[in-house]
Amino acid sequence: MSEQVTVTINGKEVKVSEGTLIIQAAKMAGIDIPHLCYCECLPSTGSCRVCLVEVEGAKGLVASCTRKVKNGMVINTNTEKVREARRFVLELILSNHSGDCMSCDKNGACELQKYAYELGIEKTSFSMKDPGYEIDKSNPFIERNYNLCILCGRCVGICKTQGADIIDFIKRGMITKVATPLDKPLQESGCDFCGSCLAVCPVGALLEVDRRFRGREWEMEETKTVCSYCGCGCDLVFGIVDGQIMRTTGESPGDFLCAKGRFGWDFVENPKRIIKPLIKKDGILTESTYEEAIKFAAERLLDIKKAHGANSIGGFIGAGNTNEVAYLFQKFLRAGIGTNNIDSSARLLGFPALIDLYEALGDGAVVSMEDIEEVDTLLLVNADVTVAYPRVGVAVKRALSSGAKLVVVDAGRTKISEKADIYIQSKAGSDEFILSGLLKELLDGKVYDEEFAKKCGKFEDLKKSLGKLKMEMVEKESGISKDVLKRAAKLYGEGKKTVIVFGAETVSPQTMELIANISLLTGKTRASVLPCLLSSNLRGTVYMGALAEFYPGVRKIDEARNDFEKTWGVKLPKKAGLSIKEMLDGMGSSILGMYIVGADPVTQFPNSSSVAKSLSSLDFLVAQDTFLTETAKLADVVLPGITLAESNGTIVNMEYRTKEVRAVIEPLAETDWKTVTALSKRMNYTMGYSSEKEIAKEIKSLVFVPKKIERDTYSFILVEPKVSGEEPDKKYPYTLIVGETTFGFYDGIRTKNSKLSRLEPNAGDYVIFNSEDATSLKIEDGCEVTVKSRRGKVTTSAKILDFLPKGMFFMPSCHDKRGILASDSIDSKLKSPQHRLIAVSISKGGANK
């Protein structure tokens, strides 16, 4: 704690800590000093000169946003001299602010307007000049009106704080303006459209294109909730006018949101949403009443249960629903129908890594974004943080700007890899070799935490097994020289506060174990990792037991059955449940009915042609979703689902924080929890909740709130490195990597139905070639290519970009057809497919050739 000092502001004595800015000290004393360039979330620049105050003994007037208090300082914020100076500056600014407040979206929220009013400026003494700029409308989201810009520099500051740093002042004198370095449109200058600049602009110079003339800030009803895109789970405040979503911001103007969080919400109000249930009649999905659809679905499922037993029915749920819905879903299947055949998208999106991590390190090793901002050394493994988990990306960039060191292991030349001290561009699938090599170098270079490591089990075994590891083999498999690994090990090992950040859905279980080993070896005070999660509620979905092998609370089926039978008041199935792959394999024979909520396995699951075939062979399929997905198209009954923006409940983000989700608009369709309970009731299992709150209460009483389990004993895991993913061969010589893009998200269902589609070219319909492969395969940018795997082929267009090393290709995960290519073979332990690395062949031209 810094020392307390006493200052006198307008005659009032206040105690504040030393180093406080005058403007802050005044605020604590309840005095608002007018300010335009100053913003609490940004470093002060002192450029607008509106916040001038008088400080006794100081020469001239002092900018209160840059001057720090000193003990005994006497400050006057409202003398005639101060007001005069302030009025003068405001008049000057107004003389160059030629807009019509009448039709400005910022009217009523404009800070310039506010202070002009407070100081009673009716008309500026200076001749008003219209700067005469054209409004910059060159990008789809942010309109920049230079005629209104007061050059406060807030947007420049925030762009830097968020790690983008792509806009700055250009030119001088009166023609100074804020622009990208060559005054090119944002999208050509590396802007990721975090929209933070919009949030901090004090005037109407930056406005969201789609919000123009649709409602002013003071007309908005604001609701705080959580972003339902990626697993960062950023806090969002929705502004609603007349029941329509106008905008989203963070809780405070400086809070980061990515393009999805900021601009990706119109999908909620997209007219293509399913609002009414559909029942397939003569092969055609036809609108029905809600009652009719529930009744029909329940009856058909009951029929199947009666005829073939409860285990002929299965359920699959996405990883982006609330805890409450996930909980009800599995309860319905287990207690209502009587089967453990339950699975969720979590299995495809990192659940195996989470389970492994839990076993190796306990959840206590998981750090928060704030923790990341404070580490001095980071190791990123397969985590395209700025693209896939943008808030983590910002945390990493902030750590870097305070001097942290970075080692990146990634086949892709990601944006963050450009900032790395050591970038290890490994061959796709060679992570296990790289990490084993790093472990060995950490040990050999003696840059590890011996004291901590000794306390962990199997340390001697680890040393022995690494002793046998041949670095030549590591070099051969990964294409990385051992010198690089040695340097990386030294850099990382010498860090005092370290963290390993990795993409949970991209690492193999073995890779996960190696990450745990490195973390233990360099643990210092404790192991620390951040598994990045793509889905907004992956943790919650797992925790709520929406998986064959666990009850809520990640409790094993056999161990916890008695407890749950007691609370749920029914006999629960003994038979182990099937994972999604196993269910798919049994469809048409052992599995005849399916209930799928908020998930589209036909697009999301690997080997999608066979998924579609399997689903078609069911006797009865109920799909509950917001859009008519490929899966829903195959359903016999489609029930409308709602988005998180219409839901109440909780989720658990990647940092292990439980966050409250609130409906920001009236749901367009029946809520998911009501639909599940309605279906259950019709199937003779009445759950009888009257609100989401009651479900939450039951969860709490049963499984306690999700929380980190701290561990006090650890053990190393011995790993024999293997190549992960599908191995290329003569026929399929290349590796295709499926990954995220900045403006697409996962299967693309939301982003494609939102205005983000304006920025994701061809809705992800392309494959990235590096220039070397492009030359040898005679491929030009934009030309048609066919990608073929052991499962099928896809025709798409080529994009040339040096992102991956030679022989490797990239396909956006929001590509419609990427599921056709991927392999669905699963590992025996966690039954999850390694579907992001696919062996393929590539040829020029369409599929018919």
Added chain:
Amino acid sequence: MVKGKQTRVFICTGTGCVLSGSMKVKAAFKSELKKRKISEIDIVQTGCHGFCQQGPIVVIQPEGFFYPRVSVENVPRIVEEHLVGGKVVEDLLYEDSLTNKKIPLYKDINFYKKQNRIVLKNCGLIDPEDIDDYIEHGGYKAFKKVLSEMTPEKVIEEVKASGLRGRGGAGFPTGLKWDFARKAPGDIKYIICNADEGDPGAFMDRSVLEGDPHSILEGMVIAGYAIGASEGYIYVRAEYPLAVKRLGIAVEQAKKKGFLGKNILDSSFNFNVKIKEGAGAFVCGEETALIASIEGRRGMPRIRPPFPAQSGLWGKPTNINNVETLANVAWIIVNGVDKFTSIGTEKSKGTKIFAVTGKVKNGGLVEVPMGTTLREVIFDICGGVKDDKEFKAVQIGGPSGGCLPAKFLDTSIDYESLAKTGAIVGSGGMVVMDKSSCMVDLARYFLAFTQKESCGKCAPCRIGTKRMLEMLQRMTRGESSEEEVVLLEQLAEDVKVSSLCGLGQTASNPVLTMLKYFRKEFEEHVKEGRCRAGVCSELITYVIKDNVCKGCGVCKKHCPVGAIRGEKKQPHEIDVTKCVKCGICMQHCSFDAIYVAK
């Protein structure tokens, strides 16, 4: 008779002389000597002599015969008659403008006689591209002394005692600044030499950079030793290619001689100098903007504190000094504090260089002791106003300085006395004006410069200077009013107190002093639409009422540009294309026949 080996031909290759053709003159000397197979006479290219109006300048050493305005055609005669014949070429010698007498020797020329050259001591006398020449003239002696005999604290003490103040404009005591930087916590510290020299019309720093680059390096290494820095930057504007080149040569030579690098002169002191070319924005001369620019960011000033001495380049304690400031340092060390403090006034010690331009007979670089009066500089050294016209005003300190009328001619040049008048010592620009200069137009000119060069960061400077400029533009076009003159003054005051950096804080100085000392001219512009200097030709027109005109011809006689036509006894007429709107005709008409048409 061919003279001995020591005869050398010094040809000025400062930018001024190069522009007037000294490189051709140098080539002519070379070929002429070659033609005559004379190899004993060296041709030495030197830096600026300061007397740029007289360029290209050739000096024959060791005697110091001074040939001004030498053309290629003159070269054979100088070689034939002077170098070979041993006889001074009388008609090519410099002629004193007052006495019309020929003056053969450099040192006897009034221009030099009254100067006291400390900083410029070597300029024009040594070859700036030859470190040995510098050493022969006592160079690096100070540095050797510092390194072998003085502790850093002692060096700072000396500089403090000398009373040396920053020559970059603000006049901050240099020793104190070094002391702050020395005492600031941190292992890594920097020295920056500010060679941005952005004032239009100023070329003091350029001349030192081009004429005596080692004196700056020597100042820098001494400063580095004193504050505990091991790296220095010279931020020099890219528009000074010759300076950049010579600095580069100087750094290389100093490295070879062991004055720069690791373990300098076998001590544990390390120091290196990097040259950074600036893009030539005026504001980049402001220290925090300059630092930003070196760091590769946009050159924009930031709020101080923290001052560079606490947190400067890359956030490390940094001492930044002007070229001229640094060039004083070695002299002080070698000649001693007492000698330095004996020059100047009580609070302003040493000398100051001025670049005197404008309507003056012998413009150029002038180094005078602090305390010299304006009159001495303008009249005694520079020979007075051109064409012996009446002195009207002098602008000191460039666009940040003030404009003083004749009543201040006897003001002593020192920080305190000038500040009292509203002007500043500034970096050393001095523009002399006669009656043909319009003060309103001049104010407009300076503001046009500052407003264009405003970095655009803070509102008062960015918008305020623009609004002032617009008002002044209206005044020069006769579209203004008396109220606006009042508003202009208010605006100028407000910009001064509320701007963020020195640029905005001083941008009003020209306007404010002009309003203070030449207010009448402003009023004439706005009230009568008259520009007495005849500069603001866009002002309203003068018309002769033909029914009132008696055809007396008085106006015709007085019109300075012959814009009035008319037969005797016939109504006269003003030719608007020739009229410069000075209003003289109207003043002289006894019949009120001339009026101003708006």
